Amino acid sequence: MARHAVILFFSTNYAIWASDELKRAGIPFxxxxxxxxxxxxxxxxxxxxxxxxxRVEALLKAQSIDYDRCEDLPASQ
Amino acid sequence: MNESAGGRLIIYFDNAATSFPKPPGVIDAVVHFMTSxxxxxxxxxxxxxxxxxxxxxxxxxxxxxxxxVANPMHVIFTANATTAxxxxxxxxxxxxxxxxxxxxxxxxxxxxxxxxxxxGRIILSIVPCSPEGIIDMRALEKTVMAETRVMVVNHASNVxxxxxxxxxxxxxxxxxxxxxxxxxxxxxxxxxxSVEEECVDLLAFSGHKGLYGPTGTGGLVIxxxxxxSRLSPLIFGGTGSFSDKPVQPPFLPDRFESGTLxxxxxxxxxxxxxxxxxxxxxxxxxxxxxxxxLVNCFHEKAARDLKGxxxxxPAPQVKTGxxxxxxxxxxxxxxxxxxxxxxxxxxxxxxxxxxxxxxTMSTFPHGTVRFGFxxxxxxxxxxxxxxxxxxxxxxxx
Numbered sequence: 095m096a097r098h099a100v101i102l103f104f105s106t107n108y109a110i111w112a113s114d115e116l117k118r119a120g121i122p123f124x125x126x127x128x129x130x131x132x133x134x135x136x137x138x139x140x141x142x143x144x145x146x147x148x149r150v151e152a153l154l155k156a157q158s159i160d161y162d163r164c165e166d167l168p169a170s171q
Numbered sequence: 172m173n174e175s176a177g178g179r180l181i182i183y184f185d186n187a188a189t190s191f192p193k194p195p196g197v198i199d200a201v202v203h204f205m206t207s208x209x210x211x212x213x214x215x216x217x218x219x220x221x222x223x224x225x226x227x228x229x230x231x232x233x234x235x236x237x238x239x240v241a242n243p244m245h246v247i248f249t250a251n252a253t254t255a256x257x258x259x260x261x262x263x264x265x266x267x268x269x270x271x272x273x274x275x276x277x278x279x280x281x282x283x284x285x286x287x288x289x290x291g292r293i294i295l296s297i298v299p300c301s302p303e304g305i306i307d308m309r310a311l312e313k314t315v316m317a318e319t320r321v322m323v324v325n326h327a328s329n330v331x332x333x334x335x336x337x338x339x340x341x342x343x344x345x346x347x348x349x350x351x352x353x354x355x356x357x358x359x360x361x362x363x364x365s366v367e368e369e370c371v372d373l374l375a376f377s378g379h380k381g382l383y384g385p386t387g388t389g390g391l392v393i394x395x396x397x398x399x400s401r402l403s404p405l406i407f408g409g410t411g412s413f414s415d416k417p418v419q420p421p422f423l424p425d426r427f428e429s430g431t432l433x434x435x436x437x438x439x440x441x442x443x444x445x446x447x448x449x450x451x452x453x454x455x456x457x458x459x460x461x462x463x464x465l466v467n468c469f470h471e472k473a474a475r476d477l478k479g480x481x482x483x484x485p486a487p488q489v490k491t492g493x494x495x496x497x498x499x500x501x502x503x504x505x506x507x508x509x510x511x512x513x514x515x516x517x518x519x520x521x522x523x524x525x526x527x528x529x530x531t532m533s534t535f536p537h538g539t540v541r542f543g544f545x546x547x548x549x550x551x552x553x554x555x556x557x558x559x560x561x562x563x564x565x566x567x568x
Contacts (some may be wrong), residue, residue, distance in 0.1 A: 098299065103350060104210070104215075104412055104413065104420070104422060105243065105326060105410070105411065105412035105413075105420070105422065105425050106213040106214075106220075106221075106224050106411060106412070107224070107228065107244060107412075107424060107425065108237045108244070109224075109226055109227045110221070110245070111228060111243065113225075114225075114228065114232075122278065125216075125221055126216065126218030127215075137213075137214065137215045137216035137217075137411070138215075138216035138220075138221055138224075139216075157241065160422060
């Protein structure tokens, strides 16, 4: 089972905005280059704990931060 | 007083053109960007690109905070206020629109409007203002037609230092469904402006004047309740997003930020705004109080000591630290030349890219000498300047 998930964005502007909000909310994350098996227009994405995806997505929606999608990250990555 | 590159003491009174000196944090922020971040914001996932993106985002948030906008993506960075005004004016008007502006506008507004009128794209009306530069609201009322779709207004005059009643104009436009573009090049960083409260749809600002950022910075703020899809980009190209598609991305700010941003400059702009809001004593109110004190000090000393002093606007009406004046029997360019050459006092003479405003103030075609006071100017410097003007007045050449 995946331990991490990634949030993909249409633009790095939104990835950085999201990281700012996650930081403020105290939700752990890491900004990483988009994994090669996923395609995204944006070069960076946010890796979060799989268990946090629900509250991360809720936070992004509450702040009107547009994002592309949330994908599980294989355990090897 | 500042020391110039040649070691000479100078007094800088040309802050309405661009502010100088900049607060230390601004220079540090630019150096930090150039030495520690340095990547291209929004283009890659590597640490230097992300660091650059974070710096630009912080500046975006600072601008949003300044103008009372919650969503930082509604801040579009441009090279200057002129570029932002062209984006707003050319991007929002449609064939056959009636556009209203005022007789106090800068060429950054008048020239694109007149060019569009010349091309037959719009019908243009210019509403008269008082000699102090305040709009005639009754004339505005009479100017509105069924086709009126856009109004462009200079918030604070770069010549008179007076401020238009933006709340009143905003309410007037909102009631009639007219899109309001505000040119806040001279008011940003001095006057409190809330895009929402003042019913402004598109707000253009300069980053290097009252916000104390480096030259090459400015932007356009799009009101959150304004449908940004109504605004067409002027520049198309790479945004680091939507790269698989041959069309411009629909979302903000990417839609209007093609090409690499002046990220080093924007880094400094963010620091400039933070300095004004968080470090300068009293914040924006403190800036206003300081500038009004300098304007009053100059008017009092000049009126007392100079026989040929002609003030263009009474001191109480000047709100942004800009004073325009003349010395009887001396041309403005001559006064400015002697002030700079012999006394190290930097001012600006002539028409200040605002011939319409000078016509309104009856100072066309020779213009005026303009002192634009900044946050680092002092009453002592004003005393020195008035003594210099007195000496110029008493010369026999």
